[in-house]
Amino acid sequence: MTTVTLDDATTLPTLRELEDAASLVHAVLPPTPQYAWPLLAARCGTEVWVKHENHTPVGAFKVRGGIVYMDALRRARPDVVGVVTATRGNHGQSVGLAAARAGLRAAIVAPHGNSVEKNAAMRALGVELLERGHDFQAASEAADALADERGWHRVPSFHPLLVRGVGTYALELFRATPPLDAVYVPIGMGSGACGVIAARDALGLRTSVIGVTSTAAPAFARSLAAGAVVSHESTTRIADGVACRTADPTALAVVARGAERVVEVTDDEVEAAMRALFADTHNVAEGAGAAALAALLQERDRMRGRRVAVILTGGNVDTDVFARVLAA
Incomplete structure (x- = not known):
């Protein structure tokens, strides 16, 4: 990570x-x-x-933050190939859009029972969407583990x-x-x-x-x-x-x-x-x-x-x- x-x-x-x-x-x-x-x-x-x-x-x-964050990440770490984050939907869409523009893969973790239409919107942006845990905090912990497992960059929810x-x-x-x-x-x-x-x-x-x-x-x-x-x-x-x-x-x-x-x-x-x-x-x-x-x-x-x-x-x-x- x-x-x-x-x-x-x-x-x-x-x-x-x-x-x-x-x-x-x-x-x-x-x-x-x-x-x-x-x-x-x-x-x-x-x-x-x-x-x-x-x-x-x-x-x-949220899209505004994703654009700025991904620009800084691309310049600071050109070796990064993928990003991981946790979301209830809007942050995930932001990361998905910005990652695609930066040429990066994105895995987004949302809790089970998340908004059906927000999930569909994230998938439409080309992200890999995984459902883990019963709430945002549990999804966030799953995103930490996924980033470590893949060696991808973990995008936080606050930065x-x-x-x-x-x-x-x-x-x-x-x-x-x-x-x-x-x-x-x-x-x-x-x-x-x-x-x-x-x-x-x-x-x-x-x-x-x-x-x-x-x-x-x-x-x-x-x-x-x-x-x-x-x-x-x-x-x-x-x-x-x-x-x-x-x-x-x-x-x-x-x-x-x-x-x-x-x-x-x-x-x-x-x-x-x-x-x-x-x-x-x-x-x-x-x-x-x-x-x-x-x-x-x-x-x-x-x-x-x-x-x-x-x-x-x-x-x-x-x-x-x-x-x-x-x-x-």
């Missing part, structure tokens, strides 16, 4: 590094839009901008290069909107939230960053409260993109330092937000993708009259699941 490292994992990327990453990302995909939707504003009682990361070639923000890549969506957002009072961003392993914090700090803004986790996947929130990594099983039925059992300590340190607070949302609130996004914007959001709006709706009285952004991190929800949510 090979590694790509940086000297200090808690050091956030500079503006120049984010702009260099944006050049790499924009060679593959254009900047995604951010729109202020009037119906959402009426629903939330505040000006609401939605950053549409559901509009990338893989339907989620400063991934933060540098996904931080480009926040750079786009902050430069395209009027000054924002707050940004709500979902937290799984933490690259998205850390990317928003990095872009805000690099631009010298005072925008509050508010992380969002699930009450049914509380490992990150509990770890933040405890000041140390606390593992906890996930039981979320809808927000698989934030369903980590063990938080990353580097992400914890960055969020503890750079976020104003973390809001926990229920599965019912997430599903209500999925319906709201479809009704008010006609955009499809997966569970984790709707979590930011769910948090804003929970805090609508607190945020009334302010200018707020929510990150719609992805739209990769299975058809039957989305149909059930809409019918509720």
